[in-house]
Amino acid sequence: MPSFSSRVERVSISGIREVFEAAGEDAINLGLGQPDFPTPAHARQAAIDAIESGQSDAYTSNKGTRALREAISDKYSRDNNLTVDPENVIATAGGSEALHIAMEAHVDAGDEVIIPDPGFVSYDALTHLAGGTPVPVGLRDDLTLDPGTVEDAITPDTKAFVVNSPANPTGAVQSPADMREFAKIADEHDILCISDEVYEHIVFEGEHRSPLEFTEKNNVVVVNACSKSYSMTGWRLGWVTGSHERIERMLRVHQYAQACASAPAQYAAEAALSGPQDPVEEMVEAFEQRREVLLAGLEEMGLTCPEPAGAFYAMPKVPDGWVDAVIERGVVVVPGDAFGERGDGYARISYATDIETIEEALDIMATATAAVES
Ligand SMILES: Cc1ncc(COP(=O)(O)O)c(C=O)c1O
Numbered sequence: 001m002p003s004f005s006s007r008v009e010r011v012s013i014s015g016i017r018e019v020f021e022a023a024g025e026d027a028i029n030l031g032l033g034q035p036d037f038p039t040p041a042h043a044r045q046a047a048i049d050a051i052e053s054g055q056s057d058a059y060t061s062n063k064g065t066r067a068l069r070e071a072i073s074d075k076y077s078r079d080n081n082l083t084v085d086p087e088n089v090i091a092t093a094g095g096s097e098a099l100h101i102a103m104e105a106h107v108d109a110g111d112e113v114i115i116p117d118p119g120f121v122s123y124d125a126l127t128h129l130a131g132g133t134p135v136p137v138g139l140r141d142d143l144t145l146d147p148g149t150v151e152d153a154i155t156p157d158t159k160a161f162v163v164n165s166p167a168n169p170t171g172a173v174q175s176p177a178d179m180r181e182f183a184k185i186a187d188e189h190d191i192l193c194i195s196d197e198v199y200e201h202i203v204f205e206g207e208h209r210s211p212l213e214f215t216e217k218n219n220v221v222v223v224n225a226c227s228k229s230y231s232m233t234g235w236r237l238g239w240v241t242g243s244h245e246r247i248e249r250m251l252r253v254h255q256y257a258q259a260c261a262s263a264p265a266q267y268a269a270e271a272a273l274s275g276p277q278d279p280v281e282e283m284v285e286a287f288e289q290r291r292e293v294l295l296a297g298l299e300e301m302g303l304t305c306p307e308p309a310g311a312f313y314a315m316p317k318v319p320d321g322w323v324d325a326v327i328e329r330g331v332v333v334v335p336g337d338a339f340g341e342r343g344d345g346y347a348r349i350s351y352a353t354d355i356e357t358i359e360e361a362l363d364i365m366a367t368a369t370a371a372v373e374s
Contacts, residue, residue, distance in 0.1 A: 014121045031333060032352055033350060035228060035231040045271070046268050049267070059259055059260050060261070063260075064090065069087075071273040073086045088243065089239050095227060096238070097254070097261075098223040098225070100122075103130040105250040105252070106221075110131075111132040111160075112132065118139070120167075124136070136341065142172060150185060164196040167310075171311045172309065179210065182214075192220070192221060202228065202229070218243035224241075229272075230269075232265075236262060237265040290312075290351040290355055291308065294362070297358070297365070315347070321372045326365055333348065
């Protein structure tokens with residue numbers, strides 16, 4: 001049998017999937033990374049109209065339809081006070097492909113990429129697939145990433161670092177001052193800051209700012225998607241933006257690996273981005289109420305949980321054996337070490353489910369906590 005590439009052998013299937021497989025069929029699943037809301041009706045309708053009219057039968061331009069890229073550009077003026085040329089946007093198959101092409105276009109064998117630990121599972125894997133070496137760095141006590149930690153980890157081999165705010169798995173939101181500092185570090189050390197902003201709209205405290213606002217040397221690439229903001233994980237529509245030179249290089253990867261993002265999804269995304277934004281606000285309000293219920297319940301059972309300011313995850317510190325005890329009793333949560341070594345001793349709990357279910361899960365978690373601590 002022909003052997004496999006050493007790059008792929010350095011990557012394994014995410015630990016999250018193993019947890020799902022270990023859980024019983026009627027377990028309460030607090031392990032999911034997707035909102036439990038429908039995609040906005042106007043987004044669905046736009047895809048239906050595009051399909052029925054035959055508009056989405058063919059390839060679009062490699063970067064995506066002009067109308068979608070204009071809607072993305074308008075989103076940056078509306079939400080981020082940034083001017084983004086629609087030419088400097090590539091529509092991708094979700095934030096995942098955007099991260100992939102950013103890594104492929106910038107990282108060579110031997111290059112180091114600094115990533116948050118615990119952090120979203122793709123950063124480590126995509127660095128390996130690009131032939132690079134991930135350099136996981138720890139977080140502050142409040143689970144935000146300290147720009148000083150990133151700067152201390154820089155070596156002559158550092159090519160890039162990843163910032164993710166609001167963050168998966170922690171729910172942490174970086175301050176505007178941190179974001180400014182990340183841009184400064186990228187500029188001063190002439191390395192790339194990959195800013196993963198897929199949870200941008202899900203912020204309860206603080207404010208989302210992008211390092212893209214602060215870079216003076218075009219050393220920031222932003223990854224975003226409709227997946228979380230508009231509950232469109234199944235549509236597979238994201239994008240990447242950055243300087244013309246960077247987009248041109250990322251397009252070379254995208255053109256050969258993907259050709260273009262799915263056309264019906266592009267029409268849906270355009271409608272989601274340019275239509276009424278109330279579904280986003282309603283979803284964020286619901287997440288905030290659920291967060292309160294979850295945090296109160298965790299506190300009541302004596303678990304310490306850095307207060308998540310965004311996304312829809314909480315990451316409490318948990319005693320040894322807690323995750324197994326909870327899963328055995330029928331609630332799926334993800335062990336913190338699925339997100340990096342420093343996640344050991346934590347668990348990720350997703351509250352993208354209704355309050356009744358969260359309350360039911362809390363009762364089970366309280367029983368498990370008592371059992372583990374007895
Ligand atoms: C931090 C982060 N970035 C990127 C992604 C990928 O999102 P998409 O579904 O758009 O590929 C996820 C999905 O869970 C995520 O949590």
